[in-house]
Amino acid sequence: MLKEITVTVNGEKHTLEVEPRLLLVHMIRELLNLTGTHIGCDTSSCGACTILMDGKSVKSCTILAVQANGKSLTTIEAVAVNGELSALQEGFKENHGLHCGFCTPGMILRATELLANNPNPTEEEIRWGISGNLCRCTGYNNIVKAIIYAGAKMRGEELPSTEPQFV
Ligand code: FES
């Protein structure tokens, strides 16, 4: 039996009829065609499906669509505003924080909440903060640099070097 839910996604209100067992990630991708939210594992391990729900980062494969009733969701499609990259998107671009890009939408949404709660995190806090999001390409160093860069940009401070570091 279908259940009617109302969700606000990227500022737009949607009323949808969904199966009670439908996962939120499938609602986002298949009913709303917002395919920037990825599915890596479907078992809450990888974080590729991370979105913001009422400002909090959540793995949308662990939530039923009916549980999002009345909530406000943000997906990667709404992170750039008027064609301008967000500080985090710019940080990932400038610091080579992505290779294949599969983890990137989830990383950016997770980092969005991280910086909202802690605008000047240490490297260790960043590494802990993104520990629920897996990246199989980058080795994480450039993702951490990207988040440090975005934090500096958001605080209006001098931007750190984007030169590659060899360790
Ligand atoms: S697809 Fe949701 S955590 Fe991997």
Ligand code: FES
């Ligand atoms: S850039 Fe490929 S999984 Fe992270």
